[in-house]
Amino acid sequence: MKMIAFSVRDDEEPFFREWSTKNNIQVDLIKDPLTDETMDKINGHDAVLALQTGEYPKSLFNKAQSLGIKVFSIRNVGVDNVDLKEASANNIAVTNVPAYSPTAIAEFSVTLLLQLLRKIDNFRKRSEQQDFRWEGNVGQEIHDKTIGVIGTGRIGKAAISIYRGFGAKIVAYDPYPDSKLAAEGIYVDSKEELYQKADIITLHMPASLKDKHMIDAQAISEMKDGVYLINTARGLLIDTAALIDGLKSGKVAGAGLDTYENESPLFNHDLRGKEIKDPLFNELRELENVIVTPHVAFYTDTAVKNMVRLSLNSAKSVIETGTADSIVNAE
Template sequence: MNTSARKKAHDNLSDQQHKNIAFFSTRSYEHALFSELLETLNGASDKTINATFFEHPLNASTAASCSGFSDVVVFVNDDINRKTIEALKLCGVKHIALRCAGFNNVDVDAAAKAGITVSRVPAYSPETVAEHTIALILTLNRKTHKAYNRVREGNFNLGGLMGFTLHGKTVGVIGTGKIGQAVIRILLGFGCHVLCFDPHPNNDVTTMGAHYVTLNELLEKSVIVTLHCPLNEQSHHIINAKSIDKMPQGVMLINTSRGGLVDDNAIIKGLKSKKIGYLGLDVYERESELFFNDHSQDIIQDDIFQRLTTFPNVLITGHQGFFTLEALEEIAKITVNNIMTGENAL
């Protein structure tokens, strides 16, 4: 964190009372970043923030452990439903700070009724997720993951590794927020024709050279479709059997946004029929039971996820699109600032 950012956070802290914060679903890399930031703030002020880090998630069963904490910091797979919020209220929690952009795992209405503020990190290095999106596209297309394994085994046969040239291809971007726009800039740099769909068009997108169309037209004309929209009632399973049927044969589908945007059963049928020629996922609808943990010694009970991994044209990463040093530092800075100032409240 740079000097100006530390000073701003310190200035915000100086006006606050003593705070006890509980972090949930915390991994070692997050623990280190937040601890360093909080140590700097505490060392520069006569006020202190006491932080407790838990590896387990926050949900209705674990919320009772929050007594004595003024704020809780949660991540994408913590389950902040009505029962969780009721328990947090009884514990005296006043603020739920999401260290992520999405908030579909929080009952915002229940939190408002309970008098608990909810904040999030609306934008953090959008290029980070955009670059991971392009990495999935290029890896699936040019099959570099398969080529890597072949060469290590001394196999230099190119059979089965043929890809296609991105230049001149039509790519559909669903959702044109900050991440969507970052993806569009990269795709335009490759020389792609970019079609966009968003209920709220942005003039910056058209200025860049992309074109807004209806969702149906985007699905019908795009050889690659990539998702960058929030998960809500309108977007839930926006990719389903009907939308897949509109896509060209052999389409590439990429999702680095939220797992619930796609209907997994429809995706599997699309893969089996070869309607979907390539599938890249960094998110999964039931990822809370899988991602961010080591299950290498376990028998995974999710049959749909296991089925997806059997397809040779499917590439899945474990929600790592956000995972760069720059993004994590930005997330930590904004999260702490939200706690101290009440900014980015929903």
């Protein structure tokens, strides 16, 4: 049995090597992403492991099937950039890591909000200029706010637990409600109702093409004046141009964004000294009431370890038994 992993970071390598030694299975580590140019490297392997926000090659699964690949295992949750139908058509199982650390992402989403509410970035910029005045940066407190949580899976529930610790009121929307939360009466019947009630809206849902630009100009117009938006889910959920308009008008008081709809050429790349030719992203970053981070909400030691080990275990299970609990393209 042989496996190959793409987009392997330095912090992942020890966990890959530890698992490889423990299981006596060869795992070849490739730092480059899986692209048309690197795809030939999968030859001679039984499983492919990958992690990238950008698109995978269109011919990936046809090529993989011809080379005897049995499983394509991604080291993250979201499968919106994976052609599951094509994988199934080529008899290749696709697995994900559905819960590497929900707490990591939930904690980070609250971290973004706290920085916005307490104007941390403004104070930091002033301090760098040795300006230590308070004026103009009065903060707000979470405990008297209504938090609107869209998506109540593992991450959404972890966020709800944290916000309750602050004493905030919770309203939630999910087309597939959690029975325990439903019994507590926190769900509203529609996203529109949540928009009208929430002071802060935090997104914890997967993404599909039907959800593209779910948060658009119309949605923003239905929200409270001075709403805060937090997105640690997927960039395509928010129409960035509409968000910028809302931020400039004051309709949206602030946004904490760990993901961006056109992030693939930007995030996890060293662009120091280079011109960023994305006017929308550049305009977004110039706004004082926005915090942008490069899709790192998941990035803790616990999460990295779990993402590597669970993806490897799933791939091993598929090869040995033909199935795994985390297969996402099962009939």
